[in-house]
Amino acid sequence: MALAHTILTLLSYSPASGYDISKRFEEDISCYWKASQQQIYRELGKMAKQGWVTHQSIPQAGKPDKKIYELTPVGETELLRWFAEPSEPTPIREDLLVKVLAGPYLPRDLLHQELKHRRHLHERQLSDYHAMEQCFLGASEPTSAEQFRYLTLRRGIRYEESWIDWCDEVMAVLAQMEN
Amino acid sequence: MALAHTILTLLSYSPASGYDISKRFEEDISCYWKASQQQIYRELGKMAKQGWVTHQSIPQAGKPDKKIYELTPVGETELLRWFAEPSEPTPIREDLLVKVLAGPYLPRDLLHQELKHRRHLHERQLSDYHAMEQCFLGASEPTSAEQFRYLTLRRGIRYEESWIDWCDEVMAVLAQMEN
DNA sequence: TTGACATATTCAACAAGTTGAGTATAAGCT
DNA sequence: AGCTTATACTCAACTTGTTGAATATGTCAA
Numbered sequence: 191m192a193l194a195h196t197i198l199t200l201l202s203y204s205p206a207s208g209y210d211i212s213k214r215f216e217e218d219i220s221c222y223w224k225a226s227q228q229q230i231y232r233e234l235g236k237m238a239k240q241g242w243v244t245h246q247s248i249p250q251a252g253k254p255d256k257k258i259y260e261l262t263p264v265g266e267t268e269l270l271r272w273f274a275e276p277s278e279p280t281p282i283r284e285d286l287l288v289k290v291l292a293g294p295y296l297p298r299d300l301l302h303q304e305l306k307h308r309r310h311l312h313e314r315q316l317s318d319y320h321a322m323e324q325c326f327l328g329a330s331e332p333t334s335a336e337q338f339r340y341l342t343l344r345r346g347i348r349y350e351e352s353w354i355d356w357c358d359e360v361m362a363v364l365a366q367m368e369n
Numbered sequence: 370m371a372l373a374h375t376i377l378t379l380l381s382y383s384p385a386s387g388y389d390i391s392k393r394f395e396e397d398i399s400c401y402w403k404a405s406q407q408q409i410y411r412e413l414g415k416m417a418k419q420g421w422v423t424h425q426s427i428p429q430a431g432k433p434d435k436k437i438y439e440l441t442p443v444g445e446t447e448l449l450r451w452f453a454e455p456s457e458p459t460p461i462r463e464d465l466l467v468k469v470l471a472g473p474y475l476p477r478d479l480l481h482q483e484l485k486h487r488r489h490l491h492e493r494q495l496s497d498y499h500a501m502e503q504c505f506l507g508a509s510e511p512t513s514a515e516q517f518r519y520l521t522l523r524r525g526i527r528y529e530e531s532w533i534d535w536c537d538e539v540m541a542v543l544a545q546m547e548n
Numbered sequence: 549t550t551g552a553c554a555t556a557t558t559c560a561a562c563a564a565g566t567t568g569a570g571t572a573t574a575a576g577c578t
Numbered sequence: 579a580g581c582t583t584a585t586a587c588t589c590a591a592c593t594t595g596t597t598g599a600a601t602a603t604g605t606c607a608a
Contacts, residue, residue: 192464193564199471209586222466229565231587254572254586273475276486277464279494279532281595285371285456287401287524292378293517296452307455315458334546338472341539345466348531353458356524363520367513372594388556408595410557433556433602460565550608558601565594571587578581 191272193233194242196223198261198269201243203335205260208234218322221346234259242268290360302364309357316350319343370451372412373421375402377440377448380422382514384439387413397501400525413438421447469539481543488536495529498522 196219200211211234212227219225225233237243242265245257261269286308293301326332326340375398379390390413391406398404404412416422421444424436440448465487472480505511505519 191563192462192467195464196467196470199467202471202474207586212586219470220460222461222463222470224460224462224565226566228567228588232564232589235588250573250585252574252585256586269471270475273468273471273483274479276483277468279465279487279490280461280463281399281403282401282459282528283371283403284401284459285374286458287521288371288375288378289452289456290517290520290524291375291398291401292381292448292452293520294512294514295381296449300453304452304455308458311458333473335473337542337546338469341469341472341542342466344538345469345535348535349461352527352531356527359523360520363516367516370593386556391556403595405596407558407597411559411594414558429555429603431555431604435556551606552608553606554604556602558599560599561597563594563596566592568590568592570589573586574584576581576583578579 193223193225193229194237195269195272196225197230197233197237198242198265198272201259201261201265202269205258207256207258209256211259222342237265240268241265298364298367302361305357305361305364309354309361312350312353312357316347316354319347319350323347372402372404372408373416374448374451375404376409376412376416377421377444377451380438380440380444381448384437386435386437388435390438401521416444419447420444477543477546481540484536484540484543488533488540491529491532491536495526495533498526498529502526 197211200206200214200219206214208231212230215223215225215230234243234245238245238259241262243259244262245259247255247257249255286304289296289301289304322343323340326336326343329336332340376390379385379393379398385393387410391409394402394404394409413422413424417424417438420441422438423441424438426434426436428434465483468475468480468483501522502519505515505522508515511519
């Protein structure tokens with residue numbers, strides 16, 4: 191259900207079209223809430239039915255009409271209700287951990303390759319996060335919105351760092367097992 | 370698709386009933402692959418149809434018959450194929466990060482409560498993991514299976530630690546914002 | 549007796565996620 | 579012209595996740 195709430199959150203910042211929301215997800219929201227374009231439009235349709243958002247069609251020259259969505263008071267109430275509700279950590283479903291569990295019975299070199307591959311992916315993401323961090327650190331008087339956004343980035347940085355450290359740990363143990 | 374592969378991985382260790390597999394998930398596999406009992410049985414049915422596993426019904430006194438599942442050679446081939454395939458990090462969908470993003474526009478005290486609640490949950494999980502770690506650290510000559518299992522636990526420990534550290538960081542920034 | 553819990557398994561309904569396909573309009577490049 | 583990309587949005591089909599319900603047999607405690 192929290193895709194709807196993620197969208198409500200974005201609309202609490204400012205009204206936006208479905209397309210803009212989708213672009214926002216692509217750019218950075220997917221770091222903490224992944225959703226496809228189709229999912230977003232589907233959800234917006236449901237949210238409109240529930241009265242959480244309204245939209246206005248705006249004709250555009252040379253492009254299809256755009257629908258600008260905004261929060262309704264009912265939508266604001268729903269966002270607050272959800273915000274006040276204690277959350278649970280997201281359920282984990284992580285292939286790499288299953289692969290490590292399969293480690294005793296499958297080829298060690300494949301696991302080693304997989305760990306290198308994943309370390310590389312996480313390093314790349316961390317590098318992107320550090321680049322994004324530079325923008326935040328350069329701000330002399332950050333707005334509170336900017337501060338909160340920076341904190342979400344901080345979580346991303348910690349997450350990637352901990353994956354890299356763990357990959358190193360596993361590879362060290364693999365190396366030890368070879369001796 | 371990796372629920373099937375998680376089950377294949379478990380069966381690579383030894384044949385097991387659906388119920389035993391389900392208990393294994395409940396006990397520790399859910400730390401890195403969450404699945405419900407119904408999902409597991411559904412998946413086992415599919416896997417049997419695909420020829421990845423076979424099962425034998427064993428009558429039991431005082432209890433329903435049990436089905437013991439085991440890997441087929443086709444199942445082993447599938448597990449190896451999947452193992453060799455590069456994986457992607459799991460998509461993230463984390464309520465707490467969305468709540469932080471909503472932070473500028475919603476009551477700060479609610480966010481503070483949520484962070485405390487989540488810090489507490491992660492601390493509790495970390496404590497459980499440390500208790501489990503003791504069993505591994507006590508082993509004088511761990512089998513390779515035990516070593517690999519320990520590494521999955523190490524990931525859990527790092528994950529929980531990084532959440533706790535981040536909650537502390539956010540709460541510190543919240544406290545600063547109040548001044 | 550009833551309710552809770554355990555061993556064992558299965559079915560159903562719905563929601564959310566994934567992937568493919570498509571519509572419309574336009575610009576730019578090969 | 580065809581392909582790619584961009585702005586904008588929608589529909590469909592299937593898979594996976596969630597929750598509820600149920601079956602069968604048994605033990606134990608209130």
